[in-house]
Amino acid sequence: MFLVTVSAASATTPPERLGPPPATTIEPPARAAAGAPLSIAHPSIRLLDTDGNDVRLSGRPVSPMRTCNEGCHDTEYIAAHNYHALAGQDEQSLPAPGQTPGGRPWDTSPGAFGRWNPLTFRYLSPADDARFDLGTPGWVLEFGWRHVGGGPAVSSGTGESLLAIDKAGAPTVETSVLDEATGERRRWDWRQSGVAELNCFLCHLARPANDARLEALRSGRFAWAATATLERTGLVERTPSGWRWDRSRFDADGWVRGDSLGIRPPGSAHCGQCHGLVHAGEDPVWPKPGLSEWSTETTGQVFSAQKMFASAVNLSGKYGLDRPWDIHAERLMECTNCHYLMNDPTYASEVFELRPAHLAFDSRRQEIGEFLKRPDHNFVKGWSAQGTVANSLDGSMRRCEGCHDAASAHAWLPYQKRHMERLLCEACHVPKVHAPARRVTDWTVLLPDGGPRIEYRGVEGSVHDPASLVVGYRPVLLPRDIGDGSLPRLAPHNLMASWYWTYGHPSRPVRLYDLRQAFMEGGVYRPEIVAAFDENGDGTVALEELILDTPRKTSTVRGRLQALGLEDPRIAGEIQPFSVHHGVAAGVYVTRACETCHSKSSAITAEFPLADAVPGGVIPALVGDANVRRGAVIEVAADGRLSYRPATMDEGFYVIGHDRSRGVDFAGLTIIIAVILGAFVHGGLRYHHARSRREGT
Numbered sequence: 001m002f003l004v005t006v007s008a009a010s011a012t013t014p015p016e017r018l019g020p021p022p023a024t025t026i027e028p029p030a031r032a033a034a035g036a037p038l039s040i041a042h043p044s045i046r047l048l049d050t051d052g053n054d055v056r057l058s059g060r061p062v063s064p065m066r067t068c069n070e071g072c073h074d075t076e077y078i079a080a081h082n083y084h085a086l087a088g089q090d091e092q093s094l095p096a097p098g099q100t101p102g103g104r105p106w107d108t109s110p111g112a113f114g115r116w117n118p119l120t121f122r123y124l125s126p127a128d129d130a131r132f133d134l135g136t137p138g139w140v141l142e143f144g145w146r147h148v149g150g151g152p153a154v155s156s157g158t159g160e161s162l163l164a165i166d167k168a169g170a171p172t173v174e175t176s177v178l179d180e181a182t183g184e185r186r187r188w189d190w191r192q193s194g195v196a197e198l199n200c201f202l203c204h205l206a207r208p209a210n211d212a213r214l215e216a217l218r219s220g221r222f223a224w225a226a227t228a229t230l231e232r233t234g235l236v237e238r239t240p241s242g243w244r245w246d247r248s249r250f251d252a253d254g255w256v257r258g259d260s261l262g263i264r265p266p267g268s269a270h271c272g273q274c275h276g277l278v279h280a281g282e283d284p285v286w287p288k289p290g291l292s293e294w295s296t297e298t299t300g301q302v303f304s305a306q307k308m309f310a311s312a313v314n315l316s317g318k319y320g321l322d323r324p325w326d327i328h329a330e331r332l333m334e335c336t337n338c339h340y341l342m343n344d345p346t347y348a349s350e351v352f353e354l355r356p357a358h359l360a361f362d363s364r365r366q367e368i369g370e371f372l373k374r375p376d377h378n379f380v381k382g383w384s385a386q387g388t389v390a391n392s393l394d395g396s397m398r399r400c401e402g403c404h405d406a407a408s409a410h411a412w413l414p415y416q417k418r419h420m421e422r423l424l425c426e427a428c429h430v431p432k433v434h435a436p437a438r439r440v441t442d443w444t445v446l447l448p449d450g451g452p453r454i455e456y457r458g459v460e461g462s463v464h465d466p467a468s469l470v471v472g473y474r475p476v477l478l479p480r481d482i483g484d485g486s487l488p489r490l491a492p493h494n495l496m497a498s499w500y501w502t503y504g505h506p507s508r509p510v511r512l513y514d515l516r517q518a519f520m521e522g523g524v525y526r527p528e529i530v531a532a533f534d535e536n537g538d539g540t541v542a543l544e545e546l547i548l549d550t551p552r553k554t555s556t557v558r559g560r561l562q563a564l565g566l567e568d569p570r571i572a573g574e575i576q577p578f579s580v581h582h583g584v585a586a587g588v589y590v591t592r593a594c595e596t597c598h599s600k601s602s603a604i605t606a607e608f609p610l611a612d613a614v615p616g617g618v619i620p621a622l623v624g625d626a627n628v629r630r631g632a633v634i635e636v637a638a639d640g641r642l643s644y645r646p647a648t649m650d651e652g653f654y655v656i657g658h659d660r661s662r663g664v665d666f667a668g669l670t671i672i673i674a675v676i677l678g679a680f681v682h683g684g685l686r687y688h689h690a691r692s693r694r695e696g697t
Helices: 075-080 136-146 162-167 200-204 210-218 222-228 268-275 291-299 368-373 416-422 512-519 527-533 551-563 662-696
Strands: 176-178 185-187 236-239 242-245 277-279 302-304 437-442 453-457 476-480 489-503 570-579 608-611 632-636 642-646
Touching: 136 176, 136 210, 136 222, 200 222, 200 268, 210 222, 222 242, 268 277, 268 291, 291 437, 291 489, 291 570, 416 489, 437 608, 476 642, 489 551, 489 608, 512 551, 527 551
Parallel strands: 277 302, 437 489
Antiparallel strands: 176 185, 236 242, 437 453, 476 489, 489 570, 608 642, 632 642
């Protein structure tokens, strides 16, 4: 939609008064020679600050909301129709925590702004919380690395500007942050930090400087985050005193050519800045443990066209893996080919099913100028177990069968219709994940660095050791509703078990500050913690000893939390399913053998390991807002290992060759016996009749 070529003579509107760009306008005419054809992908722009002034003159941070709105895009509309920016703020249930589908008493929304996550642990505190953890500025400091700006980063949740609240006077939850040294609130001055506007550059620059953006956010210089994103363009440079605009990069009138900015539609690499490992190029694929590659950490998914044998991962059977990490990446697909904008003219008519019943195809589309003025940034989405924000948009995305003719491609498959009704395509096309994935996040104890105890699946040895053999794992198949009224279908998932301390009534998680106070003193474990956990008597706490597997360890930590004034500290456990949709295979790597499922050792009901031990003896339960059915048995083995075993019969699945029903078995046995008896009776009667005839003659 950006790549339009015209001659400069065809455009006559002065640059200062450019309106919504028609399809043939790509640049202000004064910037081009008359009659010269242009091939620039985006018009030249002026970088403006929040007051609409030229940044090269004001020296202030750039405002994407003012810059991109200057006669072209309706940025207010874009920010308001953007669940990446709102992060659940528009779905908040304040002031009534606990009303979200997840059921946690302390959650206030289904999105990142209000939904507690054991991966990140920090807690968005209510205004009257005596043990304050995170307010809005603290949330931006903590989670801005995974947020595009806007939404809660510029407003209080009630529609008021954070700056306006600050100017009103007294500090509130919105103008406070936790002092990690004292555990007390301290005032946050928004006038010094500014607000983190929706950062258009993060997703629309060819090479956004995301590392510089993150540094600006972590240092509390929120207003400069968008400016820092421009570092690689040369328009701005870092100095000891902050960021400085390079005036030589602008023309005499303050315009910047679109090609120097590299503005473009977002690609998969842009999505990978927050969502997981997206790899392109010839460098070997090398997943890095940690939340910086979020979906890779939680599922092991890698979106790359590179062949697995060419990666840097020590894969089991590596040199026989001549498949790509994802077949769609190999076919040069981008994330936006599936997760497109709601009102994209290419897809919108099909998405919203507006086609009149008498038409087989409706050629009417929104004009490109209208779309570029107000592109709805609510990307279409499917169904997943972990994506709880903007659930009203679930199912707006095409599924596999929206592009592929499954019937013709699976002519070999017996009972084809039945398989399609009860299986998602990924159940067979993602039979194995080849990268490690997290399976345990245990906050009941703290490692020496102040983080949780973590376990991974799919790797033999430490996930941080390049020499560890990566064996991958087979995702567990869980029945999931996809919202179209059809029967639940089996889909692949990873399961992550989490344990953490809660306190009070209604309960809320023990904040990380208090947990560190309970375990640490002066950066080392407290003597009572060492005494309880040191099982071999060497005076230190080894990593293998750092787990609540004895009553003494549990009571010691509980006692330390009570000493801090926490009421009724107790352990909670939960299981979060993570849907696996990428890492799609083809050919011989797809499940085709019937006995994989239709046998006594069916993959559908195979035991799925959850943890090596159960902290405090607390058996975790599935989170309340996971879009999966709950027919399963959670078992603790004799050696203390925890596992999850699906029970398909409880969810209405009868797997031929594996499941047994006493009623069906009894009926079948009765029929067999009846047939045998009938044969004997029939044969006996025939024999008797024949003998009688012979004797009679």
